[in-house]
Amino acid sequence: MSIEKVRQLMIDGDGDAAVSLVQELIAKGTNPHDIMAGLTDEMEILGQKFESFEVFLPDLMVAGDTFMQIMGVLKEHLVAGAEDKVPATVVIGTVKGDYHEIGKNIVGIVLQANGFHVVDLGADVDPVAYMEEAHRSNADAVGLSALMTTTMPKQEEFIKLTEEAGKKGQYIVCIGGAPTSPDWAKRIGADVWSFDAFEFVGKLKEALKNRKK
Amino acid sequence: MSTFRMWEVFAKADEGPFYKDQNEWMVKSFIPQMKRVVKEHDIKWDRKTIVNCDDALADRLWAAAKDFFVSVGVYHVDTHRVMKFSEQEVNEVLYTKRPCYMVGAGHDQRWLRVRAVEDREKRPFHLFSPDANFSTDIHKKACMAYLKEPLLDGLCAPLIEDFMGRKATSQSPTEVAAAMEHAMNLRDAQRLVGKPDVWTVSVGTAETDQAQIAAANPAWGVRPSHLDGRMVSILTEMTTNDAMLNKSLHYRSYGNVFGNLCGAIFGGHAGGTEATAVLQTAYNIQGACLYGSCWALNFPFHLKWQSTTTRELLWIQSMLSQAMSRNSNLIYLNNLFANAGPATDQLYWECANHAFACESSGGNPWGAATCRNKYTDRATPLESRLFHECSEASFKMRLTRAQTDDLCQKLMEKYEALIPVDNYGKTIQEVYDMEKITPRQEFVDQYLRIKDELCKMGVQFAY
Numbered sequence: 299m300s301i302e303k304v305r306q307l308m309i310d311g312d313g314d315a316a317v318s319l320v321q322e323l324i325a326k327g328t329n330p331h332d333i334m335a336g337l338t339d340e341m342e343i344l345g346q347k348f349e350s351f352e353v354f355l356p357d358l359m360v361a362g363d364t365f366m367q368i369m370g371v372l373k374e375h376l377v378a379g380a381e382d383k384v385p386a387t388v389v390i391g392t393v394k395g396d397y398h399e400i401g402k403n404i405v406g407i408v409l410q411a412n413g414f415h416v417v418d419l420g421a422d423v424d425p426v427a428y429m430e431e432a433h434r435s436n437a438d439a440v441g442l443s444a445l446m447t448t449t450m451p452k453q454e455e456f457i458k459l460t461e462e463a464g465k466k467g468q469y470i471v472c473i474g475g476a477p478t479s480p481d482w483a484k485r486i487g488a489d490v491w492s493f494d495a496f497e498f499v500g501k502l503k504e505a506l507k508n509r510k511k
Numbered sequence: 512m513s514t515f516r517m518w519e520v521f522a523k524a525d526e527g528p529f530y531k532d533q534n535e536w537m538v539k540s541f542i543p544q545m546k547r548v549v550k551e552h553d554i555k556w557d558r559k560t561i562v563n564c565d566d567a568l569a570d571r572l573w574a575a576a577k578d579f580f581v582s583v584g585v586y587h588v589d590t591h592r593v594m595k596f597s598e599q600e601v602n603e604v605l606y607t608k609r610p611c612y613m614v615g616a617g618h619d620q621r622w623l624r625v626r627a628v629e630d631r632e633k634r635p636f637h638l639f640s641p642d643a644n645f646s647t648d649i650h651k652k653a654c655m656a657y658l659k660e661p662l663l664d665g666l667c668a669p670l671i672e673d674f675m676g677r678k679a680t681s682q683s684p685t686e687v688a689a690a691m692e693h694a695m696n697l698r699d700a701q702r703l704v705g706k707p708d709v710w711t712v713s714v715g716t717a718e719t720d721q722a723q724i725a726a727a728n729p730a731w732g733v734r735p736s737h738l739d740g741r742m743v744s745i746l747t748e749m750t751t752n753d754a755m756l757n758k759s760l761h762y763r764s765y766g767n768v769f770g771n772l773c774g775a776i777f778g779g780h781a782g783g784t785e786a787t788a789v790l791q792t793a794y795n796i797q798g799a800c801l802y803g804s805c806w807a808l809n810f811p812f813h814l815k816w817q818s819t820t821t822r823e824l825l826w827i828q829s830m831l832s833q834a835m836s837r838n839s840n841l842i843y844l845n846n847l848f849a850n851a852g853p854a855t856d857q858l859y860w861e862c863a864n865h866a867f868a869c870e871s872s873g874g875n876p877w878g879a880a881t882c883r884n885k886y887t888d889r890a891t892p893l894e895s896r897l898f899h900e901c902s903e904a905s906f907k908m909r910l911t912r913a914q915t916d917d918l919c920q921k922l923m924e925k926y927e928a929l930i931p932v933d934n935y936g937k938t939i940q941e942v943y944d945m946e947k948i949t950p951r952q953e954f955v956d957q958y959l960r961i962k963d964e965l966c967k968m969g970v971q972f973a974y
Contacts, residue, residue: 311538354782355814356542363538395681395719397588397754399533400747400779404814420532421588447644447670448681448718476817479885494815 301328301336304368308337309344311360313367320371330375337365341411348408349496355404362407386506388472389431390441391419393452398445401475401495405441408495412503425456432469438509439470439490439502447477454486470505474498517763517803521756523594524587533750536586536593537780541749544582545786548575554785561822561868561923562829562916569628569833576792576834577601585801586750594751596800604800610840612768612805614665614737615710621664623710623768623806626873628836634906635875637899638712638844640667641890642880647673649888649945650693654700656939656948657892658709662899665740667712667877668697672887681718687725690717694732712740712770720757727765741769743802745794748780751801759802770806771798774846777823778814784823787811792831795841808877810846816930817883818850820861822923825868829912836873845869847878847898850929852936853891854954857926859961862894863970864922866901871915876902881936888938893950893958900972901965907973921968 304323307316324330344361347353388409392402399421406416417435419427423442432440444450453473460466472490473483483491490505492498530536548554552575554568563569577598584595611624626633639660645653654668671679671689679689693716701707713733717723723741727733733741743758745751762769773794775781781790791811798804811827812819819828828845835841847865851857862879869876879898882889905915939945942954950958962972 348778351778351783354786355779356537356545356782359534359538359780360542363534397746397750397752400776400814403534446681446718447672448679448686448716451678451680454678476883477885 301333304333305336305340308340308361308364308368309357311364313364316364316368317371320368324375330372334372334376337368338411338413341365345408345411345496355400358407362410365410385413385415386438387415387417387435388439388441388502389417389419389428389435389437390443391423391428392421392443392445393449393456394422394424395452396444396446396449397421398443401445402441402443405443405474405495405498408499412499425452425459428456429459429463429465437469438506439472441472441474444473444475444478450475450477450482453478453488457487470502470509472498472502517760520594520801524590524592524756527584527587527592527594529592530586531591533586533588540583540593541780544579545781545789548579548582548789549785551575552578554789556784556823556826559822560916561825561919562872562912563826563833564912564916566833566837569830569837572788572792572830573834573838575789577796579789580793580796580800583749585797588746588750588752594801601796601800605796605839605841608799608840609805610842612737612842614740614768616708616738619706619709621710623665623842625840625842626836626875628833628873629871629909629911630873630906631909635870635902636844637662637664637902638667638875638877639663639665639892639895639899640712640877640880641669641895642667642715642846642848642878642884643669643882643890644672644887645669645939646888647671647692649940651696651700652945652948653939654697655704656943657895658700658704658706659948660892660896660899662896662903663709665710665712667715668693669890670716671696679716686717686719687722690714690722690726691732693717694726694728698731708738710738710740712742720754720761723758724761727761733767736766737768739767741767742772742808743769743804745771745773745797747774747776748790749793749797755802759804763803768805770808770844771795771802771804772808772810773798774810774812776812776814777827784827788827788830791827792834795831795835795843799841806842806844808844808846810848812848816850817848818861818930819846819848820850820865820926821930822927825864825919828865828874829868829872832869832872832874843875844877845874846880847876848880848884849894850883851926851934852882852886852889853894853939853942854957855934855936856957856961857929857934858894858936859897859958860922860925862898863901863965864919866898867905867910867915867922868919870902870905871910871912886935888940889935891939891942891950893942893954897958897961900962901970904970904972908971918968918970
């Protein structure tokens with residue numbers, strides 16, 4: 299009975315067993331922050347394996363789902379020892395008129411695995427809904443995904459709206475999706491463009507670091 | 512048309528099991544069922560083969576796909592319900608599906624049909640399609656350039672980028688107008704090159720249901736019945752929505768010989784190679800049952816590269832083709848998405864490999880898309896020409912699957928290491944003289960050089 303076992307249960311997607319083991323560990327005095335650190339490490343390892351296709355999205359989703367179940371238990375204990383820094387919040391979604399979610403979902407999972415707090419607005423998201431959620435959750439970044447050439451302009455529309463609303467610079471604007479490119483990102487004034495979810499995490503961390511300077 | 516019962520199917524969107532979101536359905540149903548069918552039906556890939564020669568494996572793949580579809584159903588994202596089909600319903604659809612359609616008219620009329628594995632009688636159906644955006648000012652000429660291709664049996668024209676200086680945007684008037692302009696350009700282009708009745712799959716610029724409906728007009732736009740084709744997508748993965756059902760309703764009432772556009776993602780929700788093959792095959796069953804589609808366009812693609820020409824993706828195309836040709840009347844085409852761009856040798860090797868991997872497995876070529884589908888104006892009829900000439904050569908030579916696998920292995924060596932490289936080549940304006948609508952000599956020379964190299968590898972072209 300150990301954190302190692304919890305990590306394995308998370309990979310196996312056995313949420314019930316994982317939750318009951320975590321409760322047992324905490325009752326016996328295990329530091330919840332150590333459990334949290336172990337799970338975050340495991341998610342990071344899974345993310346790396348996914349990048350090289352040693353594991354696949356279903357493995358990440360199953361583990362991610364179990365991770366969230368465990369977090370439901372750990373949360374109250376983690377708050378008690380709130381010396382940890384607050385994780386950066388990223389609002390993500392697929393733009394209005396576009397129903398393709400897989401790229402955005404992978405970004406969400408990889409962000410969570412890297413310790414970000416993710417607010418996922420789903421697909422077909424109105425530009426105003428991104429803005430409202432970014433304001434409500436005091437977001438550090440907003441990520442807009444588009445898979446169609448006819449929905450890419452919604453990324454531009456969002457940036458234009460933030461400028462008109464005087465919110466430019468309040469959060470980092472990130473775009474992605476198969477038809478997008480660095481040229482497109484530059485043209486519409488996005489802060490971050492990346493080839494895939496893994497590159498995105500690195501670029502976002504860098505952008506957040508620069509923003510704090 | 513089959514006896515598919517449209518309204519009974521639509522009702523399933525309001526009556527099936529409820530899941531609060533797609534993620535819950537994925538974790539509780541889709542993922543465990545996929546793991547089960549891959550294991551139970553013993554679907555395995557050796558990580559090397561490109562063209563499958565194992566008939567029993569192809570038959571098991573078909574059984575796995577049918578099992579998966581019946582077990583999982585289709586998630587409807589608007590109603591949050593799963594549209595489930597019984598095995599009896601699936602069998603009815605499969606039995607009543609027509610194995611061939613006469614498409615187009617006059618001297619442009621062709622048969623679109625199911626082909627057999629290592630088919631010796633039925634030549635492939637050559638559907639040309641750049642699957643790319645072209646600038647509005649060259650759109651009509653680009654359509655003409657493709658329509659001039661000698662092997663062309665049908666065309667899915669390039670998309671229009673802008674309308675009146677504004678980017679065509681989904682759900683807005685610019686999309687509706689661009690879709691109408693697309694349809695008008697295509698009809699004009701057909702007349703101007705002397706192929707007025709060729710079967711076109713229209714209109715790619717119309718992403719939404721309302722834009723598709725707006726572009727349908729027998730006088731100037733998309734024609735009804737067998738004269739034109741349409742497409743309705745399956746959303747990733749195994750999901751649909753009201754807009755897609757609206758499209759299928761419109762296509763059926765307009766009488767088009769329409770298809771189901773489906774691309775399982777390798778590395779996506781299904782997982783690895785074997786599961787992606789199951790999912791992609793299941794999509795063909797899904798399109799027939801859910802939308803009543805007459806055919807399917809298969810584009811299983813790589814999550815990272817957005818292409819269909821990697822080793823695992825070619826195996827998937829070969830497998831699904833054999834699974835369906837051996838076990839069903841479902842008509843399908845095999846879509847090529849290449850990594851490289853026009854006027855690069857890499858693009859030609861990718862086109863050749865995709866054509867050979869599919870033809871002997873019973874496939875029909877649809878292509879060629881380039882540059883990971885990312886850049887405007889970066890596609891030309893030349894790479895499509897090679898793609899279709901290779902498919903025709905494979906048929907004319909009556910290549911067996913074993914012979915084809917040898918050839919595909921050699922072709923794979925030419926570009927496999929280059930796949931991660933961004934090699935996007937040139938635009939159509941650089942490769943073609945857009946006044947004369949002919950390729951420039953240096954690119955014709957390159958084309959002929961590639962054909963010579965293929966001849967040295969044993970390929971005998973039809974002409």
